[in-house]
Amino acid sequence: MATQAANRAIPAPKEDPTTKPFWDAARAGKFLIGKCKDTGKHFWYPRGCSPFTLSNNVELVEAKGTGTIYSFTVMRSKEPHAPAYVELDEGPRMFTNIVDCDLDTLKIGMKVKVVLKATEDGGAPVPMFTPV
Amino acid sequence: MSINGAAYIVGAFEHPTRKAEGQSVAQLHAEVAFGALQDAGLSKDDVDGFFCTGAAPGLGPLNQADYMGLTKLRHVDSTDMGGCSYVMHVGHAAQAIKEGRCNIALITLAGRPRAEGMATGTVPRSWAPNIPDDPFEIPMARTVVTSYANVASRHMYEYGTTSEQLAWIKVAASQHAQHNPHAMLPKVVTVEDVVNSPMVADPLHRLDCCVISDGGGALIVARPEIAKSLKRPLVKVLGCAEATKNQAGGQLDLTYSAARQSGAAAFAEAKVKPTDIQYASIYDSFTITVLMQIEDLGFAEKGKGGAFVADGNLISGVGKLPFNTDGGGLCNNHPANRGGMTKVIEAVRQLRGEAHAKVQVPGCKLALANGIGGLLGHRHGSATLIMERE
Numbered sequence: 001m002a003t004q005a006a007n008r009a010i011p012a013p014k015e016d017p018t019t020k021p022f023w024d025a026a027r028a029g030k031f032l033i034g035k036c037k038d039t040g041k042h043f044w045y046p047r048g049c050s051p052f053t054l055s056n057n058v059e060l061v062e063a064k065g066t067g068t069i070y071s072f073t074v075m076r077s078k079e080p081h082a083p084a085y086v087e088l089d090e091g092p093r094m095f096t097n098i099v100d101c102d103l104d105t106l107k108i109g110m111k112v113k114v115v116l117k118a119t120e121d122g123g124a125p126v127p128m129f130t131p132v
Numbered sequence: 133m134s135i136n137g138a139a140y141i142v143g144a145f146e147h148p149t150r151k152a153e154g155q156s157v158a159q160l161h162a163e164v165a166f167g168a169l170q171d172a173g174l175s176k177d178d179v180d181g182f183f184c185t186g187a188a189p190g191l192g193p194l195n196q197a198d199y200m201g202l203t204k205l206r207h208v209d210s211t212d213m214g215g216c217s218y219v220m221h222v223g224h225a226a227q228a229i230k231e232g233r234c235n236i237a238l239i240t241l242a243g244r245p246r247a248e249g250m251a252t253g254t255v256p257r258s259w260a261p262n263i264p265d266d267p268f269e270i271p272m273a274r275t276v277v278t279s280y281a282n283v284a285s286r287h288m289y290e291y292g293t294t295s296e297q298l299a300w301i302k303v304a305a306s307q308h309a310q311h312n313p314h315a316m317l318p319k320v321v322t323v324e325d326v327v328n329s330p331m332v333a334d335p336l337h338r339l340d341c342c343v344i345s346d347g348g349g350a351l352i353v354a355r356p357e358i359a360k361s362l363k364r365p366l367v368k369v370l371g372c373a374e375a376t377k378n379q380a381g382g383q384l385d386l387t388y389s390a391a392r393q394s395g396a397a398a399f400a401e402a403k404v405k406p407t408d409i410q411y412a413s414i415y416d417s418f419t420i421t422v423l424m425q426i427e428d429l430g431f432a433e434k435g436k437g438g439a440f441v442a443d444g445n446l447i448s449g450v451g452k453l454p455f456n457t458d459g460g461g462l463c464n465n466h467p468a469n470r471g472g473m474t475k476v477i478e479a480v481r482q483l484r485g486e487a488h489a490k491v492q493v494p495g496c497k498l499a500l501a502n503g504i505g506g507l508l509g510h511r512h513g514s515a516t517l518i519m520e521r522e
Binding site for chain 1: 275
């Protein structure tokens with residue numbers, strides 16, 4: 001059995017002033033993640049404070065865009081899709097989707113790479129992942 | 133400050149409706165409040181503390197208190213931690229009573245998602261404007277079921293938990309629900325029925341998911357002197373604690389829940405241990421929710437929950453840990469998509485000896501109710517309440 005990931009219409013992310021640079025970069029084809037400059041640790045999702053120290057001494061840095069599947073599910077709807085947690089090579093585990101593949105072949109631990117997926121109504125693209 | 137012995141649950145009422153086509157949400161709240169006060173032998177002007185959540189329509193407690201004519205309030209609390217709020221509110225009420233801020237606390241929950249045709253678990257939804265995680269999660273189709281399914285998927289990967297083991301949780305709930313005339317799903321099901329039901333979100337099948345129902349419930353919590361002046365069996369609050377868990381900036385671990393913290397704190401306050409508990413109400417939005425709490429509360433070792441729940445171990449009269457003897461959210465009801473209220477109510481029934489005869493735990497003296505609110509994978513709260521029949 002094969003279940004091809006649907007090319008579902010993805011709702012546009014509602015941008016806010018704090019994370020606007022993240023979305024601007026996504027429009028330019030770059031996948032950024034948060035970095036706490038005090039601890040050197042990366043974080044997800046992007047925000048204006050460090051989830052490790054609460055300080056605003058944070059920056060957005062370009063991620064390698066590679067990681068492994070930490071957990072996943074396949075939503076067996078008319079448009080099958082796979083909400084998942086991916087562990088980025090930089091460390092953070094992020095909630096995303098696994099796309100552009102046969103969803104019945106997915107396994108935890110599988111290597112994946114980022115794909116910026118277009119969203120509805122001309123919204124900024126969002127980072128999803130596909131098996132390497 | 134410990135609340136052990138500071139308050140008693142003196143009234144409890146569960147709305148019999150499962151589809152409220154003829155009542156508004158505010159009216160459902162009023163009906164459960166009236167029912168719980170009647171159960172306690174009190175009237176609405178005795179209430180000086182009111183507890184509700186965002187499920188009550190309006191600004192905090194104000195509109196619902198107005199609707200019900202609560203004019204004697206001197207303490208209110210609308211802390212909302214989703215479905216576990218009502219378990220937590222019992223603890224908050226006991227604290228307020230201990231501090232002398234109120235004498236008789238009313239806690240209400242009601243809602244009508246079924247009559248309103250809400251797709252509770254399978255459609256991405258935002259709870260409010262300006263939520264910082266929404267832009268990163270709504271496009272990813274974050275729904276209730278996909279959040280819990282990710283937890284189940286990781287649990288299976290780490291510990292070898294199987295769909296058949298999860299199915300036993302539903303089987304046990306259905307064994308209990310057959311005796312509940314109000315249960316939405318009173319039919320007894322088998323492990324095969326569960327694993328052969330349609331897959332919703334791997335590894336969760338349709339029968340791994342709770343029902344969507346209308347209705348609600350209410351509780352009355354009172355100070356000891358008042359409780360002892362009433363005619364109902366005495367249900368004493370021994371301990372109650374709450375905790376939260378979130379994605380921690382990406383350093384998340386899906387293998388445990390906040391019940392690990394809330395449970396340990398409540399057991400310490402109650403001065404009892406998991407093996408002392410004779411009956412447990414365990415939040416069952418999905419089968420995996422139950423499994424996680426059973427491990428995190430200390431009823432089973434982490435990773436061994438699957439083996440613990442198998443072979444009927446949760447069935448009253450059969451297994452070691454009778455749970456959700458009303459049929460729970462999996463078979464009975466899940467009013468307003470918030471199951472914590474009915475969890476406390478069934479525990480009170482068990483302690484009073486008022487559960488259905490077929491599921492009543494003989495001589496039930498010590499019971500626990502645990503709730504999980506929010507999304508188990510993304511961010512959730514847990515509240516643990518331990519009660520004793522005096």
